[in-house]
Amino acid sequence: MNMKDQIVARITSFPTLPVMANRLLRVINDTESGISDTAKVIQYDPALTANVLKAANSAFLGFRSPVNSISEAAFRLGTKWIFQIAISSLIYSNLKNPIAGYELGDEKLWKHSLSVALMSESLCSLLRVRDAGTIYTGALLHDMGKIVLGEFMASHFDEIQSRVDGRGISFEKAEEEVMGIDHAEIGALIAESWRFPGIIVDCVRWHHNPDEAPNITPAIDIVHIANSISLMEGFGFGRDELQHHFSDNSAKRMNITSNIIELAVSQTVMTLEDIENVFKEMPASKGVREVTK
Amino acid sequence: MALLVVGISDYKISNNPEDVLITYSLGSCIGMTVYDPVTKAGGMIHYMLPLSKIAPDKAVAKPAMFADTGVPELLKQVIALGGSKSRLIVKVAGGSQLMDQNKIFNIGERNFLVLRKLLWKNNIMIKASDVGGVISRTLRLELGAGQVTIKSSREEVEL
Numbered sequence: 001m002n003m004k005d006q007i008v009a010r011i012t013s014f015p016t017l018p019v020m021a022n023r024l025l026r027v028i029n030d031t032e033s034g035i036s037d038t039a040k041v042i043q044y045d046p047a048l049t050a051n052v053l054k055a056a057n058s059a060f061l062g063f064r065s066p067v068n069s070i071s072e073a074a075f076r077l078g079t080k081w082i083f084q085i086a087i088s089s090l091i092y093s094n095l096k097n098p099i100a101g102y103e104l105g106d107e108k109l110w111k112h113s114l115s116v117a118l119m120s121e122s123l124c125s126l127l128r129v130r131d132a133g134t135i136y137t138g139a140l141l142h143d144m145g146k147i148v149l150g151e152f153m154a155s156h157f158d159e160i161q162s163r164v165d166g167r168g169i170s171f172e173k174a175e176e177e178v179m180g181i182d183h184a185e186i187g188a189l190i191a192e193s194w195r196f197p198g199i200i201v202d203c204v205r206w207h208h209n210p211d212e213a214p215n216i217t218p219a220i221d222i223v224h225i226a227n228s229i230s231l232m233e234g235f236g237f238g239r240d241e242l243q244h245h246f247s248d249n250s251a252k253r254m255n256i257t258s259n260i261i262e263l264a265v266s267q268t269v270m271t272l273e274d275i276e277n278v279f280k281e282m283p284a285s286k287g288v289r290e291v292t293k
Numbered sequence: 294m295a296l297l298v299v300g301i302s303d304y305k306i307s308n309n310p311e312d313v314l315i316t317y318s319l320g321s322c323i324g325m326t327v328y329d330p331v332t333k334a335g336g337m338i339h340y341m342l343p344l345s346k347i348a349p350d351k352a353v354a355k356p357a358m359f360a361d362t363g364v365p366e367l368l369k370q371v372i373a374l375g376g377s378k379s380r381l382i383v384k385v386a387g388g389s390q391l392m393d394q395n396k397i398f399n400i401g402e403r404n405f406l407v408l409r410k411l412l413w414k415n416n417i418m419i420k421a422s423d424v425g426g427v428i429s430r431t432l433r434l435e436l437g438a439g440q441v442t443i444k445s446s447r448e449e450v451e452l
Contacts, residue, residue, distance in 0.1 A: 103446075170392060228391055232400055233341055234301065234318035234429060241446060242320060242427040246391040251398060258397055265341060265400075266348040266358060269302055 003152070004180030010148050014190050020045050021090045025197060028083050028133035038079045039070045042086050051089040052082050060274035083133050084121070085278075088114065091140050092279045094147075101153025102146050102238035109147070111276060112236025113140050118271050119226035122264040127222075127254055131199060135219045138203025141196075142223055145186030145204070146238070152179060157239065164243050171240035172208045184208055210250045221250040229261055235272070299324075299337045302358040304367045306336035308374050310437035317431050319387035321401030323360065323408055323424075324432035326384045327368065328439045329376035335436050336371040338363050342400065343407035360407045368415070383417055384441045384452050386432045388424040401425065421452045 001009070020041070027037045042048050049070055056067040056077060067073045074082050095110040104112075120139040124132035153160075156178050163174040175182040188205035203223040206213040210224040228246040231237070250256075297305045299316040307314065314337040316324045321341075328335035338357055345352035345359040357363035372378060385408065388401035396402065405424050412419060423430070423443050431444040441452045 168392070228398075229400075232321040232389070232391060234320035234322055237318050237320065237429040239446060241429050242389050242391050244391055246394050246398060248395045251395070256398070258400075258403070259347060261398060261400070262342050262347045266351045269341060269358065270351060270354070 002180065007148060007152060007179060007181055007186065008189065010151065011186065011189050011193060014148060014193070015094055017094065017194055018045075018090055020048060021087060022195065024083060024087055024090075025134065025137065025200075028079075029131070029197060036071070038083055039074045042070050042082060048086055048089065052085050055085045055089075055275075055278045056082075058274075058278050060278075080133055084117075084136055087133075087137050088117070088140060089279060091137075095140075095144065097147075099146055099150035099238070101150030101157070102240065104146070104150075104236070104238045108236045108238070109143060110279075111272075112230065112238075113143060114276060114279075115230045115233075115235035115268060115272050116140070116142060116223065116226045118275070119230050119264055119268045120222050122267045122271075123222050123226055123254075123260070126260050126264060127218075127256075129218045129222055129254075131219060134197060134199050135203065135222050137196075138200040138219060139223045139226055141187060141191060141200065142204050142207040142227060143183065143187065144190055145183035145188075148186050148190075149175065149179065149181075149183045153239075170208065170245050171243040182208075208244055210247050216253070218254065221247075221254050224250050225254065225256060225261075226264075229265060230268075233265055233269075299339045301339055302341055302355045302363075304336060304338035304357045304363060304370075306334070306367070306370045306374055307436055308332060308334040312436045314434045314436070315431065319430040319432060320389045321387070321399075321404060323385060323387040323401075323404045324430070325364065325367070325386075325408065326382075326432065326434040326441050327371050327376065328382045328384075328434060328436070328441075329371070329380045330382065330439050331377070331380055332375040333436055333439070334371055334374040334376040335434055335439070336367050336374075337432065337434055338367045339432075340364070340404070343403045360404060360411060364408065364411055368417075378415075378417070381417060382420045382439065383412065385419055385422040385424060386430050386443050386452065389426055389428055389430070392427055423450070423452055 023041050056073040098106050117136045117139040160174040160178050172182040191201045206220045210220045295312045297314050299305045310333050316339040324339050326337045340363045345362045352362045356366045388405040390401045428445045433442045
């Protein structure tokens with residue numbers, strides 16, 4: 001087996017997500033679904049319900065009277081908000097562990113992922129882009145390929161870094177040259193194995209190279225831009241640091257200005273501080289596990 | 294020794310020579326240290342963005358998010374703690390960018406530019422700086438000796 005095959009083989013043992021995640025993505029994608037459908041799906045899972053209510057009652061929101069039910073949370077905070085909390089709490093346990101290969105400490109990947117998701121949400125709202133919930137999920141998962149590739153990084157880091165230094169290529173390009181595959185492609189393969197919507201798979205696959213996507217969508221551009229800003233601002237650096245490219249074409253396609261970027265940064269940093277503590281100590285959802293393949 | 298961690302959009306001051314101020318993960322953000330070697334009063338800020346006009350409400354809640362609200366606040370506090378403006382030693386780190394980045398979106402460069410203007414207007418010199426590149430930095434100030442060090446993934450140097 002060559003190295004790429006060895007790495008891809010590891011994907012099959014990657015933890016699956018609770019089936020609840022797919023259910024949530026189906027209702028949030030369905031524009032006909034109102035508050036009640038998203039709420040109904042969440043109510044189906046007691047642990048998920050508890051997590052959303054815990055977030056809704058956390059100090060940062062500061063409600064005077066407690067939020068007692070999912071439908072009340074949806075009414076007070078909006079369907080999009082309860083979706084974001086629910087999907088984040090389902091994904092949290094997959095992303096919270098350290099990845100030694102990338103020098104990402106405890107919860108570093110999680111914090112970076114959450115910052116890109118919140119930045120995407122902020123950009124979607126500033127630029128009036130649709131499918132914000134799906135894009136949020138793609139943003140949350142964009143770097144999960146690092147969990148797999150990190151296991152192979154120790155013995156190849158020096159070679160990767162020397163190619164970056166020598167030829168000025170980006171870190172993920174050097175990953176592909178040295179290991180046969182980069183973390184974005186691995187992440188996309190994982191998302192495909194979960195049977196996630198194509199829009200999410202694309203966000204993950206092209207987050208460093210939006211211009212190379214066969215079908216460039218606003219979702220791909222949003223996650224690329226959000227990730228670039230988040231890296232710049234230092235939300236969860238790994239060993240690859242800022243050795244990635246920012247696509248001017250992506251920015252042009254989305255009519256991004258420096259004002260929009262700075263506004264998104266200022267919104268994200270406030271929300272991130274509030275929200276990141278909410279997920280600690282949350283019990284894992286006990287939803288039925290979907291068997292892949 | 295107390296290690297005082299300066300978070301993102303945060304600043305801290307001290308005049309206890311036992312204290313060490315530190316901030317992590319400086320990308321395009323700027324970390325700045327100010328220090329009076331006589332009174333040993335000093336401070337550090339880690340700001341994210343150049344100008345507060347983009348979100349004045351955020352600047353009220355978190356002045357250290359922006360250069361134009363955070364830096365004057367830090368200087369004021371250090372002076373109140375016994376620092377003399379004419380003796381202040383200012384050192385700057387951060388302002389990184391992604392590879393081949395277009396100027397328009399280069400927050401790091403703008404962050405440093407605004408700081409230089411602001412300090413120049415206040416007749417304060419930057420004694421040393423380590424700015425730019427595609428690296429992340431950790432900035433540290435020891436209040437006893439006034440020593441400032443910068444650590445990146447490759448090396449640790451005194452500034």
